[in-house]
Amino acid sequence: MIESIRKAVIEMDDEKAIELVSIALKEKTDPVDILEKGLISGMQEVATLFARKEYYVPEVLLCSEAFYAGFDIIKPLIGKSSQQSKTKVVLGVIEGDIHDIGKNIVKVMMEAGGYEVIDLGRDVPIAKFIEVVETEKPDILAISSLMTTTMVHMANIISELEQRKLRDTVKVIVGGAPVNEEFAARIKADGYSPDAPSAVKLVEKIIGG
Amino acid sequence: MVCADHGALLMNMTLTEVAEDGERIARVLRYCYDLYDYDMVLVFTDPYVEAQALGCPVTLDPYPTLRGPASNHSVDRTEQIIKAADILKSEIPVPVFVSIKGPFTLAAFLGGVEHYLKATMKSEAEATHLLQEALHHQLAYLRKLLSLSVDIMIGDPLASSSVISPGAFCKYALPGLQTMVDMAKAKNVRVGVHICGEVAPILKHLDDLSADILSIEDIDVETETIRMGGVGTDTILNGDVERIRSEVKNALGNRPIILSTACDVPPQTDPASIKTMVSTARENDPDHGVQE
Ligand code: B1M
Numbered sequence: 001m002i003e004s005i006r007k008a009v010i011e012m013d014d015e016k017a018i019e020l021v022s023i024a025l026k027e028k029t030d031p032v033d034i035l036e037k038g039l040i041s042g043m044q045e046v047a048t049l050f051a052r053k054e055y056y057v058p059e060v061l062l063c064s065e066a067f068y069a070g071f072d073i074i075k076p077l078i079g080k081s082s083q084q085s086k087t088k089v090v091l092g093v094i095e096g097d098i099h100d101i102g103k104n105i106v107k108v109m110m111e112a113g114g115y116e117v118i119d120l121g122r123d124v125p126i127a128k129f130i131e132v133v134e135t136e137k138p139d140i141l142a143i144s145s146l147m148t149t150t151m152v153h154m155a156n157i158i159s160e161l162e163q164r165k166l167r168d169t170v171k172v173i174v175g176g177a178p179v180n181e182e183f184a185a186r187i188k189a190d191g192y193s194p195d196a197p198s199a200v201k202l203v204e205k206i207i208g209g
Numbered sequence: 210m211v212c213a214d215h216g217a218l219l220m221n222m223t224l225t226e227v228a229e230d231g232e233r234i235a236r237v238l239r240y241c242y243d244l245y246d247y248d249m250v251l252v253f254t255d256p257y258v259e260a261q262a263l264g265c266p267v268t269l270d271p272y273p274t275l276r277g278p279a280s281n282h283s284v285d286r287t288e289q290i291i292k293a294a295d296i297l298k299s300e301i302p303v304p305v306f307v308s309i310k311g312p313f314t315l316a317a318f319l320g321g322v323e324h325y326l327k328a329t330m331k332s333e334a335e336a337t338h339l340l341q342e343a344l345h346h347q348l349a350y351l352r353k354l355l356s357l358s359v360d361i362m363i364g365d366p367l368a369s370s371s372v373i374s375p376g377a378f379c380k381y382a383l384p385g386l387q388t389m390v391d392m393a394k395a396k397n398v399r400v401g402v403h404i405c406g407e408v409a410p411i412l413k414h415l416d417d418l419s420a421d422i423l424s425i426e427d428i429d430v431e432t433e434t435i436r437m438g439g440v441g442t443d444t445i446l447n448g449d450v451e452r453i454r455s456e457v458k459n460a461l462g463n464r465p466i467i468l469s470t471a472c473d474v475p476p477q478t479d480p481a482s483i484k485t486m487v488s489t490a491r492e493n494d495p496d497h498g499v500q501e
Contacts, residue, residue: 012330053410056374058326065327098274101372104323123274148443149475178443 001029002038005070009042010049012062014069021070031077036114039070043112047197050105057101064108071111087207090138092120092129093176094153099146102176106144106196113200115140129157133170140203145176154179155187171206175199210424210469211483213254214273214476216241224269228254231292235300238293242301245483250301251362252294253308253473258286260310260318263346272476278321287350294359304360304399309351311365311402312385315343322367329377336381344385351392360399362424363389371406378411383418390420401437405472426471428463437467445482446475453482457489468494 001024008016017039024034046063049055055063089110093103100122110117118136120128133141141161145151154174161167171190174183184192191206193199216237217227227233234254242250255273257265264279290307297305310318316339317325328336354361367373368382386402393400401422402415408425415423416432424437439460444452460468468490474483 053370056370056377057372058330058377059374061323061327062330096272098272101323147475148446149477 001027002033005034005038006042006045009039009063009066009070010045012059012066014062014066017066017070018073021073025073025077031074035071035074035078039067039074040112040114043067043109044197047109051195051197057105060105060108064105064112067108067112087140087203088116088118088136088138089140089142089203090118090120090129090132090136091142092124092144093122094143094145094150094157095123095125096153097145097147097150098122099176100144102146102196103144106142106175106199109196109200110142110203113203115200115203126153126157126160130160130164130166133161133166134164138170139207141170141172142199142203143172143174145174145179148178151176151178151183154189158187158189173199173202173206210251210253210472211238211241211245211247211474212251212476213237215474215478218476219244219480224254224273228258228269228273229286229289231289232296234289234293235296238297239300242303244480245487247303247487249304249306249360249467250297251306251308252290252297252359253362253364254286254290256310256314256364256366257318258290258310259315259343259346259350261285262287263315263319263342265318275318275322278324279319287353291353291357294354295357298357298359306360306362306399306401307354308362308364308403309347309354309389310343311363311368311382311389312340312344312347313382314365314367315347316340316381317367319343326367326373329373329381340381340385344388347385347389348392351389355393355396355398358396358398360401361389361393362401362403362422363420364403366403366405368411369404369406370408370410375410375414379414383411383414387418390418394419403437403472422467424467424469428460428466435465435467436463437469438471439463439466439468440470440486442470442472442475445470445486446478448482450485453485454489457486458493461490461493 005020050060093100107117107119143154173191174189175193181192191202193202213227213234214224217224227237257267257275261267262285264283266276268274294307320339390400399421402420403424416434422437423434428436428438440456444456460466
């Protein structure tokens with residue numbers, strides 16, 4: 001059954017995911033197993049297919065629909081016990097930038113990785129990032145930028161965090177097509193990842209210390 | 210590719226002031242042409258002209274933003290683009306290209322980008338319906354542009370292999386592109402196709418369109434069609450003189466090439482950088498110009 005749930009995610013079948021998760025729950029399968037070995041494992045395979053260019057953006061969007069369809073049923077049944085579910089990530093696309101396809105894929109991979117994600121959307125003003133760091137106290141602030149013209153604002157967020165004495169409260173990670181390791185180091189971010197699957201690994205690494 | 214947003218900034222105008230008025234579009238593009246002295250002009254304000262004409266909410270300042278899928282509130286700026294093209298064509302001695310969206314990208318704007326991308330896989334009827342609506346509109350718009358004998362640049366950013374599979378490209382994007390290229394070629398104008406991001410998996414199909422120009426990010430590839438590009442948008446915005454000169458020289462070593470930035474010149478670009486690009490090209494290629 002769990003393998004079929006995994007397959008439903010990979011095969012982009014949201015209705016099947018709902019049906020199978022409901023049956024599995026009726027059969028008293030452990031919700032954590034359904035989540036980890038079914039839904040999350042399915043999304044991990046999707047990430048691999050995307051990295052190998054066997055899946056493209058539409059495929060990933062549909063797989064994530066199937067993932068969320070099952071996840072929404074499971075979510076209330078799962079206690080917040082694991083390290084991941086205690087980790088809060090605030091994610092957004094920088095001010096001036098409306099490219100959000102990549103950010104949305106990062107979001108689904110992070111949620112599939114078990115992290116709590118607060119999605120601020122796209123074209124997010126610097127002040128909004130700062131405000132949410134203050135109010136939500138996330139462990140990770142993940143900023144996406146697709147344009148050379150907007151990526152420079154990432155540095156402004158970090159210096160604003162410094163000025164407000166918030167910099168030590170949160171790890172800042174950055175990504176998006178024009179961003180690279182060197183840029184991330186220059187603006188004193190805590191990490192950079194080139195794609196969605198590695199963004200999840202980066203969070204894992206940072207949180208794991 | 211210097212666009213009206215860069216010109217507007219140089220002339221202290223907002224994009225709204227410029228993009229809703231054909232005469233102003235012509236004026237800022239003319240200003241840039243006089244300032245930089247390049248060999249072709251592109252009439253382009255923002256990617257959403259046609260989407261807005263078909264009912265999508267759009268705001269232009271501080272930067273162009275599509276605010277949602279098509280509703281019934283249409284604002285038609287195509288007539289302003291036509292007016293600008295007409296003025297520039299009569300004033301400027303170099304080819305005047307007008308930017309028009311490929312039907313696939315327009316259909317995605319009309320349906321909402323993510324919704325449409327999903328529809329290409331899950332509800333073919335909806336995807337095809339929007340695509341037909343987009344193509345229908347674009348052919349009528351193209352016909353009007355062709356009556357001015359301007360050259361055409363078809364931009365289809367969402368048809369990029371950074372976004373959709375080569376299979377989806379062939380099914381949804383390619384046929385409409387071919388129809389538009391054929392229509393333009395039948396009128397004996399130059400026609401270019403611009404797709405940013407990854408195009409390697411679809412390069413052969415792009416080449417087979419038999420357009421006159423392929424404007425792509427990576428020009429270090431072999432194509433029958435003349436390539437356009439060579440200077441990265443990051444280079445023109447942030448690069449120092451040496452980096453710009455080096456990319457220009459590299460591109461010119463890759464002839465035949467139409468030297469250009471890989472995509473639109475970012476509006477905030479320092480004019481000195483664009484001048485460096487043009488002057489380096491002149492030094493290294495005295496026989497410049499778009500050939501007949
Ligand atoms: C730690 O946190 C992290 C970690 C990893 C992170 C992360 C955050 N964020 C992303 N990642 C990473 O994980 C993701 C998944 O693996 C990856 O995300 P990506 O987003 O890279 O990948 C996506 C899955 C697929 N890729 C994409 O979605 C982007 C593809 C390209 C072709 C692209 C598209 C599709 C679009 N565009 Co535009 N667009 C281009 C792009 C070309 C390119 N070379 O990238 C780019 C980004 N666009 C550009 C431009 C110029 C523009 N676009 C514009 C508009 C659009 C569309 C609406 C048509 C559409 C976006 C639709 C949408 N809702 O997102 C305009 C932008 C307006 C604005 N203010 O933002 C406009 C300005 C055009 C205009 N004149 O108006 C260029 C930017 C140039 C620059 N200055 O740097 C561009 C590079 C094209 C080019 N060749 O020059 C990784 O980067």
